Amino acid sequence: xxxxxxxxxxxxxxxxxxxxxxxxxxxxxxxxxxxxxxxxxxxxxxxxxxxxxxxxxxxxxxxxxxxxxxxxxxxxxxxxxxxxxxxxxxxxxxxxxxxxxxxxxxxxxxxxxxxxxxxxxxxxxxxxxxxxxxxxxxxxxxxxxxxxxxxxxxxxxxxxxxxxxxxxxxxxxxxxxxxxxxxxxxxxxxxxxxxxxxxxxxxxxxxxxxxxxxxxxxxxxxxxxxxxxxxxxxxxxxxxxxxxxxxxxxxxxxxxxxxxxxxxxxxxxxxxxxxxxxxxxxxxxxxxxxxxxxxxxxxxxxxxxxxxxxxxx
Amino acid sequence: xxxxxxxxxxxxxxxxxxxxxxxxxxxxxxxxxxxxxxxxxxxxxxxxxxxxxxxxxxxxxxxxxxxxxxxxxxxxxxxxxxxxxxxxxxxxxxxxxxxxxxxxxxxxxxxxxxxxxxxxxxxxxxxxxxxxxxxxxxxxxxxxxxxxxxxxxxxxxxxxxxxxxxxxxxxxxxxxxxxxxxxxxxxxxxxxxxxxxxxxxxxxxxxxxxxxxxxxxxxxxxxxxxxxxxxxxxxxxxxxxxxxxxxxxxxxxxxxxxxxxxxxxxxxxxxxxxxxxxxxxxxxxxxxxxxxxxxxxxxxxxxxxxxxxxxxxxxxxxxxxxxxxxxxxxxxxxxxxxxxxxxxxxxxxxxxxxxxxxxxxxxxxxxxxxxxxxxxxxxxxxxxxxxxxxx
Amino acid sequence: xxxxxxxxxxxxxxxxxxxxxxxxxxxxxxxxxxxxxxxxxxxxxxxxxxxxxxxxxxxxxxxxxxxxxxxxxxxxxxxxxxxxxxxxxxxxxxxxxxx
Numbered sequence: 001x002x003x004x005x006x007x008x009x010x011x012x013x014x015x016x017x018x019x020x021x022x023x024x025x026x027x028x029x030x031x032x033x034x035x036x037x038x039x040x041x042x043x044x045x046x047x048x049x050x051x052x053x054x055x056x057x058x059x060x061x062x063x064x065x066x067x068x069x070x071x072x073x074x075x076x077x078x079x080x081x082x083x084x085x086x087x088x089x090x091x092x093x094x095x096x097x098x099x100x101x102x103x104x105x106x107x108x109x110x111x112x113x114x115x116x117x118x119x120x121x122x123x124x125x126x127x128x129x130x131x132x133x134x135x136x137x138x139x140x141x142x143x144x145x146x147x148x149x150x151x152x153x154x155x156x157x158x159x160x161x162x163x164x165x166x167x168x169x170x171x172x173x174x175x176x177x178x179x180x181x182x183x184x185x186x187x188x189x190x191x192x193x194x195x196x197x198x199x200x201x202x203x204x205x206x207x208x209x210x211x212x213x214x215x216x217x218x219x220x221x222x223x224x225x226x227x228x229x230x231x232x233x234x235x236x237x238x239x240x241x242x243x244x245x246x247x248x249x250x251x252x253x254x255x256x257x258x259x260x261x262x263x264x265x266x267x268x269x270x271x272x273x274x275x276x277x278x279x280x281x282x283x284x285x286x287x288x289x290x291x292x293x294x295x296x297x298x299x300x301x302x303x304x305x306x307x308x309x310x311x312x313x
Numbered sequence: 314x315x316x317x318x319x320x321x322x323x324x325x326x327x328x329x330x331x332x333x334x335x336x337x338x339x340x341x342x343x344x345x346x347x348x349x350x351x352x353x354x355x356x357x358x359x360x361x362x363x364x365x366x367x368x369x370x371x372x373x374x375x376x377x378x379x380x381x382x383x384x385x386x387x388x389x390x391x392x393x394x395x396x397x398x399x400x401x402x403x404x405x406x407x408x409x410x411x412x413x414x415x416x417x418x419x420x421x422x423x424x425x426x427x428x429x430x431x432x433x434x435x436x437x438x439x440x441x442x443x444x445x446x447x448x449x450x451x452x453x454x455x456x457x458x459x460x461x462x463x464x465x466x467x468x469x470x471x472x473x474x475x476x477x478x479x480x481x482x483x484x485x486x487x488x489x490x491x492x493x494x495x496x497x498x499x500x501x502x503x504x505x506x507x508x509x510x511x512x513x514x515x516x517x518x519x520x521x522x523x524x525x526x527x528x529x530x531x532x533x534x535x536x537x538x539x540x541x542x543x544x545x546x547x548x549x550x551x552x553x554x555x556x557x558x559x560x561x562x563x564x565x566x567x568x569x570x571x572x573x574x575x576x577x578x579x580x581x582x583x584x585x586x587x588x589x590x591x592x593x594x595x596x597x598x599x600x601x602x603x604x605x606x607x608x609x610x611x612x613x614x615x616x617x618x619x620x621x622x623x624x625x626x627x628x629x630x631x632x633x634x635x636x637x638x639x640x641x642x643x644x645x646x647x648x649x650x651x652x653x654x655x656x657x658x659x660x661x662x663x664x665x666x667x668x669x670x671x672x673x674x675x676x677x678x679x680x681x682x683x684x685x686x687x688x689x690x691x692x693x694x695x696x697x698x699x700x701x702x703x704x
Numbered sequence: 705x706x707x708x709x710x711x712x713x714x715x716x717x718x719x720x721x722x723x724x725x726x727x728x729x730x731x732x733x734x735x736x737x738x739x740x741x742x743x744x745x746x747x748x749x750x751x752x753x754x755x756x757x758x759x760x761x762x763x764x765x766x767x768x769x770x771x772x773x774x775x776x777x778x779x780x781x782x783x784x785x786x787x788x789x790x791x792x793x794x795x796x797x798x799x800x801x802x803x
Binding site for chain 1: 386
């Protein structure tokens with residue numbers, strides 16, 4: 001518990017904010033889990049926000065001129081630099097407040113949104129720099145596990161075995177040959193006050209984590225698992241089911257890292273087999289039983305590792 | 314009036330930036346820009362300059378942070394050179410399109426490879442088309458003066474475009490020169506506070522940086538181009554007012570001993586001072602040689618330039634950058650194209666000189682002028698020639 | 705820029721400064737409901753007013769009425785069916801949109 005959270009009671013189903021800082025009329029695909037994650041995150045943050053988007057699905061679908069879905073001030077510059085742009089916004093606010101050109105006591109949360117490619121790959125350096133420098137901002141990675149905006153190419157966050165347009169399974173390949181990059185751990189390694197993982201399936205957990213991230217003084221990183229029906233070959237209606245299954249199979253565990261200490265926020269004592277999650281998605285359909293066993297073993301080992309981290313309190 | 318004292322040009326530039334009361338600086342160290350940003354961080358550390366100094370992890374992030382900062386309504390400065398400028402490349406185009414008036418000093422330096430820390434204009438010529446206001450300084454005093462001017466023009470509501478002040482790396486950045494820094498009161502009189510009409514503020518939300526579908530992209534670029542061309546008037550006016558406040562006069566195209574000249578050298582940056590000496594010598598020898606200096610490179614001062622070279626027989630354009638396989642150096646091709654429609658235009662010959670820190674001496678300029686005289690009678694075989702290259 | 709003008713007809717002189725969009729959230733003018741081939745139908749008998757449909761909707765389709773029911777405004781509903789799939793009581797069914 002950080003001192004900044006003392007007054008925050010937490011959201012509940014009964015006290016959800018009415019405001020929608022993100023407007024409908026956006027052009028996300030049917031059943032997009034990413035735009036839902038974005039909506040929920042903004043709902044938690046409220047209207048006193050300056051938002052920065054990296055290039056990507058959420059930027060494209062929210063701002064085809066002359067339309068914008070943003071009801072809060074919003075800036076998009078490029079793909080790999082959301083964290084750097086946010087650094088500039090945050091520094092400017094600090095300077096302007098100090099010099100009396102922006103109301104000193106007016107709270108403004110600076111939040112950067114980027115996809116997994118914009119975070120784990122091309123934007124990793126800018127993210128690392130911004131976290132290390134200690135800017136007071138929230139960085140939200142909306143992870144749909146590939147470059148969806150350009151047509152489903154693999155990223156560092158694409159899970160092992162997944163079929164994408166640049167990790168196609170074939171005679172000599174099972175699809176993605178590498179394991180998902182652990183970006184929350186990289187963020188945590190910067191010694192920042194707050195890191196969390198979330199998914200829209202557990203919307204209160206997501207909103208509370210985003211709000212806590214905003215309240216923290218200094219950098220905070222929230223990694224949100226965001227189902228993509230188009231890229232994963234799933235039904236739009238299944239997005240929440242999958243987001244839930246990812247947690248229940250321990251594939252995407254929910255946890256927080258508060259000042260370096262790990263806390264599992266949803267312990268999964270009786271995990272479902274990963275197969276249940278994998279078989280619902282076309283991107284994993286080619287996997288053999290042996291590959292699925294390999295994935296299960298990896299998921300078990302990673303969860304064990306996480307448990308041990310959480311035990312080291 | 315401030316006192317004229319000997320100062321390293323980089324230090325003087327940092328002092329000028331301080332006098333401009335910047336709010337945010339985001340910069341990454343690269344030779345030969347380092348003394349500027351080191352001194353700025355010192356001024357911030359000492360409390361002499363009330364600003365946020367963002368110690369970014371790359372030039373790409375430097376310029377990105379600058380865009381975020383200006384968009385929030387803060388006066389913002391950065392500085393870079395060579396590889397650093399090249400790393401910024403992608404973002405440089407976005408600043409003017411979003412009308413975000415960052416001011417940047419580029420300490421011009423050659424691009425790799427081979428890696429070279431020394432001066433030429435290869436870095437900035439690769440950024441010709443970014444849509445920033447670009448000026449070139451000849452000496453320390455100009456460098457400082459152009460910084461005040463850059464903020465004044467860039468942030469003018471009729472302009473709102475970013476600006477680069479080019480200074481030659483080492484040959485200018487590291488020189489100790491007598492420089493007059495004005496009083497703070499003078500700077501404040503010249504440079505009003507930054508008050509952009511639009512900025513990121515939750516009290517009045519707006520969206521910056523939307524998607525431009527084919528139905529609007531061309532119109533957006535046309536609007537940007539027209540606004541940029543219109544900035545020209547403001548640039549000139551700001552130099553007029555500069556003269557009123559500080560007593561020094563600047564023009565987009567400046568000439569030296571051009572009365573009755575038949576041959577002229579054209580150059581940008583600090584080498585102009587060497588070229589002047591060469592012109593003096595040749596004049597003494599009875600040759601009708603003059604000098605044209607382009608102080609403003611973007612927007613290109615077309616009309617003033619055409620006027621300046623009127624009556625010449627040969628114009629020798631000296632490029633400090635190579636454009637391999639092209640029809641000339643970047644300045645040479647530009648000037649040729651600018652004069653193409655002009656009746657009675659001079660013949661344009663193009664020399665590439667002073668690459669990667671190679672000296673261009675008074676004798677080199679004399680040689681170029683002599684070759685220009687030869688080409689008065691006979692067309693050169695090649696569209697450009699390299700000067701001072703060892704066979 | 706003149707409000708409501710077709711983007712294809714905008715003159716360069718009408719392009720707003722910096723191509724900024726000055727009207728926050730004006731995408732409400734873009735009706736994504738046209739994309740729909742299924743639409744959600746609520747059975748109020750089964751509904752327990754839990755609001756899962758409301759909070760899980762990527763298109764902000766649901767609003768609460770005076771009686772506390774969450775009602776779909778189909779203006780933006782793309783017919784993804786998330787609401788039906790998350791409804792704990794099976795009170796929402798997706799039916800084929802009649803053209």
